[in-house]
Amino acid sequence: MRVLLTGGAGYIGAHTAIALLEAGHDVLIVDDMSGTSPEAVARVEQITGTTVPLLVADVRDRQALTDFLRRNAPVDAVIHLAGLKAVGESMAEPVRYYDVNLGSSITLLEVMAAEGIRTIVFSSSATVYGTPEQLPLTEESPTGIDLANPYGKTKRIIEEILSDAAAADPDLRAISLRYFNPVGAHPSGLIGEDPHGIPNNLMPFVSRVAIGSLPEVAVFGTDYDTPDGTGQRDYIHVTDLAAGHVAALEQATPGYDVYNLGTGEPVSVLELIAAFERASGREIPKRLAPRRPGDVAATYGDPSKAGRELGWATRLTIDDACRDYWNWQSRNPRGYAGA
Ligand code: UFG
Numbered sequence: 584m585r586v587l588l589t590g591g592a593g594y595i596g597a598h599t600a601i602a603l604l605e606a607g608h609d610v611l612i613v614d615d616m617s618g619t620s621p622e623a624v625a626r627v628e629q630i631t632g633t634t635v636p637l638l639v640a641d642v643r644d645r646q647a648l649t650d651f652l653r654r655n656a657p658v659d660a661v662i663h664l665a666g667l668k669a670v671g672e673s674m675a676e677p678v679r680y681y682d683v684n685l686g687s688s689i690t691l692l693e694v695m696a697a698e699g700i701r702t703i704v705f706s707s708s709a710t711v712y713g714t715p716e717q718l719p720l721t722e723e724s725p726t727g728i729d730l731a732n733p734y735g736k737t738k739r740i741i742e743e744i745l746s747d748a749a750a751a752d753p754d755l756r757a758i759s760l761r762y763f764n765p766v767g768a769h770p771s772g773l774i775g776e777d778p779h780g781i782p783n784n785l786m787p788f789v790s791r792v793a794i795g796s797l798p799e800v801a802v803f804g805t806d807y808d809t810p811d812g813t814g815q816r817d818y819i820h821v822t823d824l825a826a827g828h829v830a831a832l833e834q835a836t837p838g839y840d841v842y843n844l845g846t847g848e849p850v851s852v853l854e855l856i857a858a859f860e861r862a863s864g865r866e867i868p869k870r871l872a873p874r875r876p877g878d879v880a881a882t883y884g885d886p887s888k889a890g891r892e893l894g895w896a897t898r899l900t901i902d903d904a905c906r907d908y909w910n911w912q913s914r915n916p917r918g919y920a921g922a
Contacts, residue, residue: 584608584609584659584660584832584833585608585609585610585611585655585657585658585659585660586603586608586609586610586611586658586659586660586661586662586832587611587612587613587652587655587658587660587661587662587700588600588603588610588611588612588613588661588662588664589612589613589614589642589661589662589663589664589665589687589691590613590614590663590664590665590666590706591610591611591612591613591614591624591635591662591664592612592614592616592619592620592621592623592624592637593614593618593619593623593664593665594619594765594775594776594777594821595664595706595762595765595821595824595825596612596614596619596662596664597619597623597624597626597627597769597774598769598774598821598822598824598825599662599664599824599825599828599829600612600624600627600631600635601627601630601631601769601774601825602822602825602826602828602829603662603828603829603832604627604631604633604635605631606829606833608829608832610633610635611635611636611637611638611651611655611658612624612635612636612637612638613637613638613639613640613642613648613651613665614637614638614639614665615639615640615641615642615665616639618667618668618779619777619919620777620918620919620920620922621637621639622919622922623774623777623919624637626773626774627774629773630769630771630773630774636651636654636655638651641687642665642687642690642691643683643686643687643690644690645690645693645694648690648691648694649694649697649698652694652698652700653698656698658698658700659700659702660700660702660703660704660756660832660835661691661695661700661702661703661704662703662704662706662828662832663687663688663691663703663704663705663706664706665687666683666684666687666688666706666737667679667680667683667684667734668734669734669783670710670732670734670735670783670877671783672734673732673733673734673735673737674731674732674733677733680733680734680737681733681737684734684737684738684741685737685740685741685744688705688741688744689744691703692744692745692748696752701752701754701755701756702755702756702757702832702835703745703755703756703757703758704757704758704760704828704831704832704835705741705742705745705757705758705759705760706760706762707738707741707742707759707760707761707762707841708735708738708761708762709761709762709763709764709817709843709845709882709884710730710732710734710735710738711726711727711730711735711738711739711742711761712724712725712726712727712728712761712882713726713727713728713729713730713731713735714728714729714879715728715879715881715882716728718849718881718882718883719847719883719884719885720843720882720883720884720885721843721884721885721888722761722841722842722843722888726739726742727739731877732877741759742759742841745757745759745839746839748839749837749838749839750839753837754837755837755838755839756835756836756837756838757835757838757839757840758831758835758839758840758841758842759839759840759841759842760827760828760831760841760842760844761841761842761843761844761884762819762824762844762845763816763817763818763819763843763844763845763846763882763883763884764784764785764816764817764818764819764845765818765819765820765821765824766786766818766819766820766821766901766904766905766908767786767820767821767822767899767903767904767905767907767908768821768907768908768910768911768912769821769822769907769911770822770907770910772907772910772911772914772915773911773914774911775907775908775911775912775915775918776821776908776911777915777918777919777920781797785800785816785852785855786818786855786859786904786905786908787908788800789855789856789859789867790859790863790908790909790912791912792867792868793859793860793863793865793867793909793912794912794913794916796916798868799867799868799869799870800856800867800868800869800870801869801870801871801872802852802853802856802869802870802871802872803852803872803873803874803875803878804852804872804873804874804875804878804880805871806874807874807880807881808880809849809851809880809881810851811851811853811854813851813852813853814851814852814878814879814880814881815849815850815851815880815881815882815883816849816850816881816882816883817845817846817847817848817849817850817882817883817884818846818850818855818901818904819844819845819846819897820897820898820899820900820903820904820907821904822899822907823844823846823897823898823899824844826895827842827844827889827893827895830889830893830894830895831889831893831895834892834893834894840892842886842888842889842892842893843884843885843886843888843889844884844886844889844895845883845884845886845897846883846886846897847883847884847885847886847887848883849881849883850901854901855901855905856869858901858902858904858905859905859908859909861902861905862902862905862906862908862909863905863909863913
């Protein structure tokens, strides 16, 4: 298949591009580079020995997107990863989040219809569940429970749009992938997560402490109802996550479907820090701190539907993720900017 990746130069996008190319598909990328760098695409090309057509543009730029698709026709499918993704920022700038995330998705669906592209895999998030009522989360678990942040709401609304679009068009194949917490990096050390400024998420923060650019990690909450009192999450290696996109694309059937992509295994904040210490061989200074507002005690998914229907399963562990993240971080202490 020839596949357009929106946001294909980002953390998950670049890994997905590699997985697609290695599975024998062709890839083209549209990315506005607001959260990443063209160097990521250059490195995808280096790893795979392929040339990847790249359009640097906002997905809401209908004309640029249409011209790009026509220049590279026939395009068979889209994996839609472009979007803003910071929970805290979305609370400060809700209108921008709705504009970018919903606007790009709607423009994309309209352009796909005009160009006859009938398959879309969407980058959703386990955040659509909100506060879990029961663990592990299955695709049947209710969504939107106490979902307070606009980022998560945009993911949920885009899922609804896809579901409605598929109901109205018997030829449309639409899949939402609900990611749990993506971590790790490509084993080559050439591709990885490159957050701008001080990271919000745990593994990039811990990694910056290990490399010495941040002094210590705050452990947000030590009194949760979990085995060691710290928050538990389902950390999935980005390479496994990327493989999930290839499986979804290859197995897509007409209609709308939703899959959890996670390991099913909860890992606590203290367990992740200990794993990173083992992987890096460095001690990671930590400070016990109050709970972070908006956090839940524990969340992890049941990935068995993706196993049954897509033939997909995770292969890598939290130790693999820490090893690969550290390999990327230590080879690229300034991320892509150091290239
Ligand atoms: N944590 C710390 N210290 C830090 C950062 C995080 O203790 O400096 C803790 C958090 O309290 C939480 C865990 O580490 O218990 C994971 O936090 P992250 O910020 O890494 O991830 P979240 O689970 O909060 O959020 C992530 C993504 C969201 C997505 C959500 C889906 O960042 O985009 O998973 O469940 F919506």
